Amino acid sequence: MKKRMGGIKGKIMVIIGGTVAITFLIIGILVYKFSDSAFTKNQITILQNSDSYVQSEVEKYFIRYMTLVEQMATDQNVVNIISTLDKGDKPTNNEYYKSVMKMLIASRDLDPNSIVSTYIGDINANIAMDWEGWISDKDYDVTTREWYNAAKINGTYISEPYEDSTTGNQVITISTPVYDANKKIIGITAADIEITTLNNMVMEQKLGETGYYIMASKGNIVLAHNDESKLLSTIDNIGLSNEILNSINNINISKVQYNNDGKKAYGGYLPIEDTGWKLISYIPLNEFHSNANQVTAILVIIFLVGITLTIISILIIAEIITRPLKKLTNVTQDIADGKLDVQIDVNTNDEVGLLANSLNALTARLKEYIAYINEITQALDNISNGELKVELVQSYDGDFSKIKYSLLQLSDILKKIIGEIAIAADEVSSSSTQVA
Numbered sequence: 001m002k003k004r005m006g007g008i009k010g011k012i013m014v015i016i017g018g019t020v021a022i023t024f025l026i027i028g029i030l031v032y033k034f035s036d037s038a039f040t041k042n043q044i045t046i047l048q049n050s051d052s053y054v055q056s057e058v059e060k061y062f063i064r065y066m067t068l069v070e071q072m073a074t075d076q077n078v079v080n081i082i083s084t085l086d087k088g089d090k091p092t093n094n095e096y097y098k099s100v101m102k103m104l105i106a107s108r109d110l111d112p113n114s115i116v117s118t119y120i121g122d123i124n125a126n127i128a129m130d131w132e133g134w135i136s137d138k139d140y141d142v143t144t145r146e147w148y149n150a151a152k153i154n155g156t157y158i159s160e161p162y163e164d165s166t167t168g169n170q171v172i173t174i175s176t177p178v179y180d181a182n183k184k185i186i187g188i189t190a191a192d193i194e195i196t197t198l199n200n201m202v203m204e205q206k207l208g209e210t211g212y213y214i215m216a217s218k219g220n221i222v223l224a225h226n227d228e229s230k231l232l233s234t235i236d237n238i239g240l241s242n243e244i245l246n247s248i249n250n251i252n253i254s255k256v257q258y259n260n261d262g263k264k265a266y267g268g269y270l271p272i273e274d275t276g277w278k279l280i281s282y283i284p285l286n287e288f289h290s291n292a293n294q295v296t297a298i299l300v301i302i303f304l305v306g307i308t309l310t311i312i313s314i315l316i317i318a319e320i321i322t323r324p325l326k327k328l329t330n331v332t333q334d335i336a337d338g339k340l341d342v343q344i345d346v347n348t349n350d351e352v353g354l355l356a357n358s359l360n361a362l363t364a365r366l367k368e369y370i371a372y373i374n375e376i377t378q379a380l381d382n383i384s385n386g387e388l389k390v391e392l393v394q395s396y397d398g399d400f401s402k403i404k405y406s407l408l409q410l411s412d413i414l415k416k417i418i419g420e421i422a423i424a425a426d427e428v429s430s431s432s433t434q435v436a
Contacts (some may be wrong), residue, residue: 007323012318013311020310028299036292042287044255047207047267051281054213055270058198062275065174066156067194068107072189073121073178075103078120082187085125091135104131106275107191109308116164116171116192123151123187147175147190158275160219161195166245169194170223199224202279208290211267211283214238218276240280244269248278248287257285324352331355335366372400379407383414 072078081096091097100120108118108131119130121142128136128145142148152156159173175190202215202224216226220235228358230238236245239261247256247269255268266288286293331344344356344363372394379390390411396404 008318008322012321013314017310017314021307024303024306028303032292032296032299035292035295036289039292039295040289043291047283048289049253050205050207051268051270051279054202056273056280058215058277058279060278061198061201062158062272065191066158066176066274067176067267069176069189070156071258072103072107072118072120072191073176075100075291077103078178078187079180080121082120082124083180085122085127087125089125090128091127092131100129101131101133104139107131114194114197116167116194118191119189119318121145121147121188121190123185125316126201127366142188147173147188150175150188151185152192156274158218158277159357160217161221161223164192167194169196170199171195172392178276190300195223207267207281208287209283210287213297214280214282216278216280235280244280248280321352324356325350328356329351331363368394368397372396372403376403376407379411389415
């Protein structure tokens with residue numbers, strides 16, 4: 001019977017506990033899926049907004065200096081001096097020289113901390129001059145200079161970064177063509193820009209707690225990185241996986257999951273307009289999913305607490321149910337063993353209480369039946385011993401009333417028969433006497 005009680009508890013645990021656990025699990029999965037999707041979308045939006053801001057700031061940086069160089073190219077004094085100089089002429093003797101020098105100096109002084117030099121080049125005269133008054137000699141060839149690429153591409157050109165011989169800092173050259181009235185390229189205006197400010201600006205931008213941005217030139221030279229040891233390396237040699245490298249090569253600006261030095265990350269490729277330069281956003285994947293992970297942790301805690309409370313509740317309920325059942329089992333076992341002097345101490349206002357009351361009533365009735373049986377047995381013993389007068393004091397309710405009635409009838413019949421036998425015996429005795 002104990003095994004059966006354990007079975008009831010087990011069934012309660014399996015049915016109720018299993019149902020609750022499955023419900024918790026389903027709700028947890030649905031909430032996690034919903035929250036993970038919502039948080040992921042929110043994180044992507046935040047990442048895109050941050051990327052757009054940094055991308056915009058870098059583009060503004062380049063636009064500022066590109067605009068400066070392009071404005072230099074449209075300066076009428078620059079157009080005039082280039083148009084009027086011939087090979088062998090001294091620029092200092094040209095009537096536009098002083099005005100051009102003022103413009104070069106003024107342009108450089110707009111940002112003396114970043115603009116290293118401003119200068120112009122005359123293609124026809126093969127002459128170059130800068131803001132400090134330097135003028136090229138006869139052996140100078142403007143067509144071999146990198147800034148001359150602006151004439152080759154017929155547009156504004158940004159060089160790869162190089163080290164300034166004086167300061168040792170990274171510098172780029174921005175150059176653009178000078179056109180005459182017929183839209184013919186006649187010269188070049190250029191500025192050498194120290195990009196320390198740009199590099200620092202990018203490196204100071206943070207994504208979340210530990211994310212950052214990587215910046216590379218058109219030639220894929222890394223110029224801004226959280227790890228200084230990777231500066232000036234090529235972008236394919238700094239530990240980036242193929243997912244992000246393919247985005248760069250295919251000009252795919254979609255956000256992707258990739259590896260950075262073996263660490264899972266999330267981010268994307270950001271092209272800098274009109275420059276060929278690029279940014280790469282990087283945020284560790286675990287940080288990217290941190291909000292969703294926190295929700296998951298909370299859900300797990302709620303799940304464990306809920307399951308624990310459910311198990312405790314089920315055990316309490318099972319104990320409440322099985323405790324009186326155990327008592328009833330013990331009582332019925334005693335009754336089966338012939339022990340009828342038992343009392344069921346179960347006071348509950350439920351079906352178990354009704355069952356206990358029924359068993360109490362059954363026990364009381366069995367006691368009455370035993371009393372009936374004992375009295376009937378005693379009466380039969382008395383009859384067998386010649387005592388034909390039967391006295392029954394028990395109530396003999398129900399079907400036992402028939403037994404009482406039959407037993408009393410039997411007593412009366414036996415008394416009548418014995419009486420008749422006695423009378424007959426007396427008559428026989430009288431007849432015998434008369435015959436004698």
